[in-house]
Amino acid sequence: RRISTEALAELADLIRSAPRYEEPSLLSAMGFxxxxxxxxxxxxxxxxxxxxxxxxxxxxxxxxxxxxxxxxxxxxxxxxxxxxxxxxxxxxxxxxxxxxxxxxxxxxxxxxxxxxxxxxxxxxxxxxxxxxxxxxxxxxxxxxxxxxxxxxxxxSDTLCEPNLSVDSKKVILDRLCSNEAKSFDLICSDTGIPPGEVSSLLLMLELEGAVRQLPGMNYLLA
Known part of the structure; x- marks a missing residue:
């Protein structure tokens, strides 16, 4: 099964942020x-x-x-x-x-x-x-x-947008149209914005009613 760029970005972020748990074992007793x-x-x-x-x-x-x-x-x-x-x-x-x-x-x-x-x-x-x-x-x-x-x-109206600029939103909106959907991977490659940020921006734009998501992670203007 092919893993999408978005899924890989989510997985990488999760692994980096997850805690590391040390449990007493024979290896730790030996200094490893x-x-x-x-x-x-x-x-x-x-x-x-x-x-x-x-x-x-x-x-x-x-x-x-x-x-x-x-x-x-x-x-x-x-x-x-x-x-x-x-x-x-x-x-x-x-x-x-x-x-x-x-x-x-x-x-x-x-x-x-x-x-x-x-x-x-x-x-x-x-x-x-x-x-x-x-x-x-x-x-x-x-x-x-x-x-x-x-x-x-x-x-507040600016909830959760401290690191995601209005310019980045505009870049994504400029790459979308209302009659032809674009895939998530294509949006990432067209805009040059990191997949994790593209995912967050698209979610915001959906909540604002500016973008609509179709099956298969395809997007178009609402």
Whole structure:
């Protein structure tokens, strides 16, 4: 099976950022380094947290619709604030974008995930680690959002774009058209932008409604 440039870039970033776990062994007792890279455990943990975020977003999306809200309240549920539910769903979507951008970098989020991977390696149940991390990230969103998060205003308009310039977005948009899709690999080669950054930029442009993704990692202007 052919591995895409994007997948290789993701894998390289993950391996570089994953913690190395040293377990006492005969080799270490003899003075040799004996380390295990926890990339697979970290990847599994990241996927579980994203799945939990997706579950929460779907819940807020559902109850934010007035018809669903009326049905739930008619069944005896407490009064539901549909506007607040819409805001929560939008915030989770933006946080998920930030999660992808910062999960493998030299960031507080990556350090937190590494600690979780080590805890799982040492025997802590993954479900407990996921629950603890989700609670931490919900209560302290600045861990993900950094300076883009304002306690009073919530998620800012410039969320998660500290290293991705407007010029880079324009370069990608200039290479796309509305009637002919381009593959991810071709966008990378045409723009000269690193695959990891292209992936992040395309995700941002999708959320902004400027770009649409088709099956097979092909993209065109929305």
């Amino acid at each position: 380094d004996s380390f295990e890279n926890l990339a697979l455990i970290k990847a599994d943990l990241q996927a579980a947290i994203k799945a939990q975020f997706n579950k929460s977003k779907r819940l807020f999306d559902t109850v934010s619709k007035q018809a669903n809200s009326d049905t739930l309240q008619g069944a005896g549920a407490a009064i539901i604030d549909t506007v607040k539910s819409q805001e929560n769903a939008a915030s989770i979507e933006r946080v998920m974008l930030c999660f992808d951008l910062h999960k493998n970098g030299d960031t507080e989020l990556s350090k937190l995930l590494n600690e979780g991977a080590i805890a799982i390696r040492e025997g802590t149940k993954k479900s407990k680690v996921v629950k603890d991390l989700e609670r931490t990230l919900v209560e302290f969103p600045q861990i993900i959002l950094g300076n883009a998060y304002d306690v009073k205003q919530g998620v």
